[in-house]
Amino acid sequence: MVEASRIFHTTLLPTFPHLHNNHKPDSHTFLTNFPRKRHGPFQVLHCSVSTENDTATKTTPTQMTIPWGCDIDSLENASALQRWLSDSGLPPQKMGIEKVDVGERGLVALKNIRKGEKLLFVPPSLVITSDSQWGYPEAGEVLKQYSVPDWPLLAIYLISEASLQKSSRWSNYISALPRQPYSLLYWTRAELDRYLEASQIRERAIERITNVIGTYNDLKFRIFSKYPDIFPEEVFNLETFKWSFGILFSRLVRLPSMGGRVALVPWADMLNHNCEVETFLDYDKSTKGIVFTTDRQYQPGEQVFISYGRKSNGELLLSYGFVPREGTNPSDSVELSLLLKKSDKCYKEKLDALRMHGLSASQCFPIQITGWPLELMAYAYLVVSPPSMRGKFEEMAAAASNKANVKKDMKYPEIEEQALQFVLDSCESSISKYSKFLQTSGTMDLDITSPKQLNRKMFLKQLAVDLCTSERRILFRAQYVRKSSLLLQFISLFILYHDKRSSMIRSINLTTGI
Numbered sequence: 001m002v003e004a005s006r007i008f009h010t011t012l013l014p015t016f017p018h019l020h021n022n023h024k025p026d027s028h029t030f031l032t033n034f035p036r037k038r039h040g041p042f043q044v045l046h047c048s049v050s051t052e053n054d055t056a057t058k059t060t061p062t063q064m065t066i067p068w069g070c071d072i073d074s075l076e077n078a079s080a081l082q083r084w085l086s087d088s089g090l091p092p093q094k095m096g097i098e099k100v101d102v103g104e105r106g107l108v109a110l111k112n113i114r115k116g117e118k119l120l121f122v123p124p125s126l127v128i129t130s131d132s133q134w135g136y137p138e139a140g141e142v143l144k145q146y147s148v149p150d151w152p153l154l155a156i157y158l159i160s161e162a163s164l165q166k167s168s169r170w171s172n173y174i175s176a177l178p179r180q181p182y183s184l185l186y187w188t189r190a191e192l193d194r195y196l197e198a199s200q201i202r203e204r205a206i207e208r209i210t211n212v213i214g215t216y217n218d219l220k221f222r223i224f225s226k227y228p229d230i231f232p233e234e235v236f237n238l239e240t241f242k243w244s245f246g247i248l249f250s251r252l253v254r255l256p257s258m259g260g261r262v263a264l265v266p267w268a269d270m271l272n273h274n275c276e277v278e279t280f281l282d283y284d285k286s287t288k289g290i291v292f293t294t295d296r297q298y299q300p301g302e303q304v305f306i307s308y309g310r311k312s313n314g315e316l317l318l319s320y321g322f323v324p325r326e327g328t329n330p331s332d333s334v335e336l337s338l339l340l341k342k343s344d345k346c347y348k349e350k351l352d353a354l355r356m357h358g359l360s361a362s363q364c365f366p367i368q369i370t371g372w373p374l375e376l377m378a379y380a381y382l383v384v385s386p387p388s389m390r391g392k393f394e395e396m397a398a399a400a401s402n403k404a405n406v407k408k409d410m411k412y413p414e415i416e417e418q419a420l421q422f423v424l425d426s427c428e429s430s431i432s433k434y435s436k437f438l439q440t441s442g443t444m445d446l447d448i449t450s451p452k453q454l455n456r457k458m459f460l461k462q463l464a465v466d467l468c469t470s471e472r473r474i475l476f477r478a479q480y481v482r483k484s485s486l487l488l489q490f491i492s493l494f495i496l497y498h499d500k501r502s503s504m505i506r507s508i509n510l511t512t513g514i
């Protein structure tokens, strides 16, 4: 089974490479051709996404409620979704939507399910892709002319269909979607700074939020402002974009057997993730449906899981808003930041070498419980290498880059110990940031003004504590393994030295006859 849920590339689509800047569709044609106005109860919405370095005390963002979707801690709208799906061609299922311990709502086995069994069979007619028909075709026409890429196109599609309410063919699906997807998109800048200060995921979240805002502003500037009747701001605003991107990040799948096409697959997207499960969604040509093949058996009443891909806890928090239980994710990793200091005697030469290979003076590398990549070690060699090794700077920088056709397993025995020590020191400084956060998190001022806010803040803080605990654990482990290997090196050097010394003494004794 191909990995199909591995969809959410961290770099979203901040720009529109395919948008034809100079191609301005004749707005008059559109206005005369598409005189319909959108309808529905839209409130004027205010944006609560902010990447400004504001503090929670300074600004309390206006939290608006999206007028569609539901609260996923109940089964509200789930049975209507199930009914609509079976009326629309979903074959009888061996699973049903139920409240579950992991993931709030999930698919639960109704009958015995065997290992190796194919499940779901969602027909393509029930799948949302960039080719799906628009309930409001005028919007689709405009976006087609601007060649808007898949991700923003699907985000606009979701908002457009949601705004049509009952007249959209997807209304049952949209009503069962979370009103507020769990995602770091919903964290304010102050919350990210406060709770994720120690983790590199904070940077990733800020980058992602910036990309979503950039994408929205770009669309607004190039398209929405030119067609206000088709894309009114009451409907297409940053708040609704945050919702639709939150839905895409947590539910969109890439289907390899459909040429890598990205899709929202109603029903299949009720499956929760389990780090130990290895099965993914894909299109099955023989049955012409979206399926997955179980990699274990399930008894009636047991929750059925798929894998969203081999992701670290940080990546799972970023896209899906949850952190697996400590020690249960074999793909967990932590980003360690290494720094080339300005005080380095060869700072400029080393930086030039790094830049030549697309790297910078501060670089992050993933560390797993099983070890760290060769690129990290190459970077460490470069940082600690003395001026006499300047002839090697370029090859070290190349090995530290992600270029595939470069020799990576460099060894420089003369600076190996220093390089290892440098990595260990970087781990130590990162660990101390995590420890500081974890120690203070118990007493952290939460700036709470209402019980609802208390729940939210406690929830975010718990997620941050879980993430930081798991990331620190990996660093501790990496430190332990490397310290042990340094100790072993030291012991073997000592033994070697001791052996040499005793054999020298033996030979002296022999020659002197003592």
Ligand SMILES: C[S@@+](CC[C@H](N)C(=O)[O-])C[C@H]1O[C@@H](n2cnc3c(N)ncnc32)[C@H](O)[C@@H]1O
Pocket: 072, 102, 103, 104, 105, 106, 178, 181, 182, 250, 251, 269, 270, 271, 272, 273, 274, 319, 320, 321, 322, 323, 324
């Ligand atoms: C594709 S949806 C799965 C269906 C979702 N539970 C629902 O009720 O709509 C992905 C979302 O499910 C939740 N989820 C999935 N796997 C989870 C897990 N192992 N632990 C906690 N939450 C999980 C997260 O909220 C995630 O954003």
